[in-house]
Amino acid sequence: MSDPNIDGEPVSAGIDRHASWTELFFDLVVVAGVAALAHVLGSTLDFATLGLYALLFPAFWLTWTTFMLYGNVAAAKTHVIRLMIGMFGLGVMVASVPGVAHAAFDHGGDVRPLNTFAIAYIATRLYASQSWRRGEVVLDFPVVQVSTGLLPWIVSIWVDEQGKLLLWAAGIGLDLVLILVVSGHKILGRTQSKFSAQATTRRRSRRKDGHDGEVPEIHGVSVDPAHFSERLGLFVIIVLGESVVQVVGAAAEVRYDVGLLVTGAASFILLAGMFGLSVVFGYAGLPHLRGGRIPARAALGLHCLVTGVIATVAVSLSSVVKQGSDPLPDPGRWLLCGAVATYFALGVVTGVASHSSDLRRTISRTVTGIAVPLSLGLFATGTSGRMLVVWMAVVVLAHLWFERRLPPVRGRRHREFRTA
Template sequence: MVNIDEEPKDTRIERHASWAELFFDLVAVAGVAALAHVLGSEPDAAALGLYTLLFLALWLSWTTFMLYGNVAAGQTRVLRLMVGMFGLGVMAASVPGVAHTVLGHGGDTLALDVFAIAYIATRVYGSKSWQRGAVLLDFPVVQYSLGLLPWFASLWAGEHWKLALWAAGIGLDLLLILVLSGSRILQRIQSYLTAPERTRRRSRSGVRPDGMGPVIHGVSADPAHLSERLGLFVIIVLGESVVQVVAAASEARYDIGLLATAIASFALLAGMFGLSVVFGYAGLPHLRAGRIPIRAALGLHCLVTGVVATVAVPLSLVVGHGSDPLSEQGRWLLCGAVAAYFTLGVVTGVASHGSDLPRTISRVVTGIAAPLLLGLLATPVSGRMLVVYLALIVLAHLWFERRPWPR
């Protein structure tokens, strides 16, 4: 007989992120700051692809330990979190070297191997953190290492093959996120352990004379604690974006134009904070609690944080050269990131509010179409004015979010 217990959600006591978890989350600052080196001053398709690949690797590693702390609660081992934090730190420290090697066409692949080894070690160590016999029903991919096989192979491959194998490994993990179901995994384990031939073999071996098989636990994430951790991660990413803008401003010539650019940049980031945290849920804009599954919320959170982190790079370029138009790549990176942010907001808004057609149309027109038109038509516009226009769009959404919509 196999005992499968899913912890009832209504018996949980509300809790908040611990000091150790908050300390662990700060490693996101180092990771986001390092990723700025990937996009650089002239972001192209290769840089954007590498940025996406490295961000997903960092996010998956962070998510593995975040969910472990969420489920383990008071039994979370602080030392385990610190080891995971060190692994993420090594990954973040090697990002500039990876960017230089891949995008600068250097011959030294040591940074790539360091990043790969740190990623493999962090994911394997994190996947072993779970209590024996526990299966995470909401996001089981963090407990399995199938997606790491291409990363192992990359240690003996050439530079270009390394990146292809990394992408294959990340792609496999993303596929597993879509197809793996914790409930189905439990059912298959139950069928396997309770099969007649399996039961006869246990009886002949003399093991467990009481007839009981191993105890398999189905565990679920704590929704309230999870939303807090996801929201904190978005706040940390936004804070690092502010830091990058401040650093760029410290090297620019002080004048009225710099002040205007700084205000517009801060308003844009603060508006995203308001939409994601104040008027959102789990760091996702326009979302309401309990409207989408945890697996979907985690996937959308990955996309939102990646987009928010991207915005900081063109904003820093504008602060440094506000009176000049952005390059075509920089303009599309900024406008495309804002449009992508609102696209994700439309998805979460539809999930939260159902068929609220006027609200959805308004968000599509002002949040998606307007930034894309700016990216297409604002070629002669200075970077400063482009940021002002985008900040006004974000603040307008924030203003209308505060006002009740007519029914």
Template sequence: MNEVSPAIPVSGEERHASWLELFFDLVAVAGVAQIAHLLHGEPGAGDLGLYVLLFLAFWTAWICFTLYGNVAGERTHTRTVLAAMFGMAVMAAAVPGVHAGEDGQARALALAYVVVRSLASGTWRHRREILVDWPAAQMSLGVIPWIVSLWAEEPARYWLWALGIALDLYVTFTVSARDIIESRRAHDRREETRSRRREAVLPVSVAAPDADHLSERLGLFVIIVLGEGVAQVIEAASEAPWNRRLYGLAAAAFFLLVALWSLSFRHGYAGVPYLTARSLPARAALPLHCFVSGCLAALAAGLGAAAEHLETLPDSTRWLLCASLAGYFLLTGVAAPRQLVGARRRLLLSVVLPCAAVPLLIAGFGAGLGTVAVVWLLVAVTLWPTFYESRRTGHREPDARPGT
């Protein structure tokens, strides 16, 4: 019977993202930009659903290899990561075609996703390690519907993709470490019987991620998303007439993104507001990071669309902007510290709920407001947590540091 031994982290100097990892994150820039463009113009429910589906798929592929590089460290196989980069680049390039209903691009995206996920699960089998914090990275249950979708037509393929993402979430939240270990042992016994080997199989170890390094990688992803907000406004502004409305919107968008940066890093951890190191298990913290990033990317798309409608916002764009910010703040309630019940209740009542409710009120009753006024109101909402905290504590916050 195989022995399971915990992986012992090697002491040494603090790790930072390698050049290979930073190169890999550049694919995230392309992917987030392509997916955010799904919400340009006046997005409908179908556009929003496709955005959510593709963002979850892209983030899942990215986190699988982020965790692999985190655990493997200097033993990361460069060719495997580069192959995954190519697959994710294909996924990003296929997004516009998927949005346009092109079967060829949709099948290319699904095939690239299957290849990337297969590469990820293969790395863990070869390393003889079990990643209990994110079992979906090494289990292929969620990939099966994507394989079936290669022969499906629209809209059935989209439902299959959604099923695959749902299965990954199911595995993440329900499969225990014991289940994974027993599954690996059963697989090894079958292999021994099939090959009639008598020699002992190498022991399986439990992978222990480097929390500080992972926090830095997660924070870099959020920085990429916020940077996409800047890029969206710049792209739209370069094609719009430069007048007082554009100046006002550009300033408001800049202050909004800066305020979100401050909340995510000066008042948060790994890019998630009010999250602290090790306050949540990785199985909860990683999906939280995904959903927060998704809200920020949708907000970035909304800012780009706002620059195209400088007088008044279409209802769908106003709802996109406001609902994205409301979702961002609602998710901070999940990350709020649980050690002090009174402090958490105060944070929820004084910060989270007002900052989530006011954008929804603007979305529902702000049809008569100008575009610039709407964005400045969102700036005021986003600045409220910092103002509240400074009034309550009476001291200035420390400067932001990457990965904290």
């Protein structure tokens, strides 16, 4: 017997689940938010805009993660209307991003976009956190059911614009800390103890009426590994696709010449190489990762960083296309080189953590992927942005060549994630 999934198709036991059309539609709305943030970062590149980007990106990602895990765990019992309501909330957040950027740097300006974004984020996160059935505790990423990180966002509604941003940062920081320290198994144990105590109290009060209190059923739920890794990988692919769109859009606004053609080709090679490292030679969209080697909670944290870095690389590539043959300003050069170095640094981390990297691989990935981009950021002050992109493309091609030439590290490649 099979049950219909959220797209009306049967889900049979023993068959790996795949992302549904509704879930893919939902992902596109989130990536629209990433694109809106990229435009904000590309308009005026400085520490303030970079900080705002680093603040708002986790807000979109945490909201997406909550609904993604709901669909993963609920499977055939996922409600389409719940995902649609989440999409509407995310849409409000996306539409508020330009106004948030303007209000954040225009002291004494209109704070309504800031409040709109905050209220939409609070409401969407709270609504998403109530998606699970009564008595279910998400073991792999319990922060999606914890609303503590929303408290600073709620308070921010009544303060000025600078206070709002500080409180938002405190809320995001609190969520990130909770991701690291909160264990789903501990929450499950505490919840079971709490409900047992409440049931004992009810039994004592109802004995006079001849009725016994019932202990609610509390149980932990874990992610479906195949569906989980596919959703993470698809999100990375969609972000990479949006990155290509940004580069193409930037190229359409400048005069065509050989330099533009070279820049476009190098940009495509860089983004396609990231696809190869994250998807073909990686797992769940994470470069050099192997399934079954790290907890799902750690994979999600790395996924947030990888997708944020890829979106940042796209902003840098678009800037280079518009800049032409001129050298990049110091902030632009460091953003490009630093983002690429960070991507490869995350690849080194995932490779070591999942035991897919021996000493030879780790050294080569560190030297070519981290040391070379950082050296270019430090010393290539007079180098054109186009040449920097070409160098980055060479780096990613070298990594792909290493992956194809070097023998695989011993060990079976699993298709699961360990629970937290």
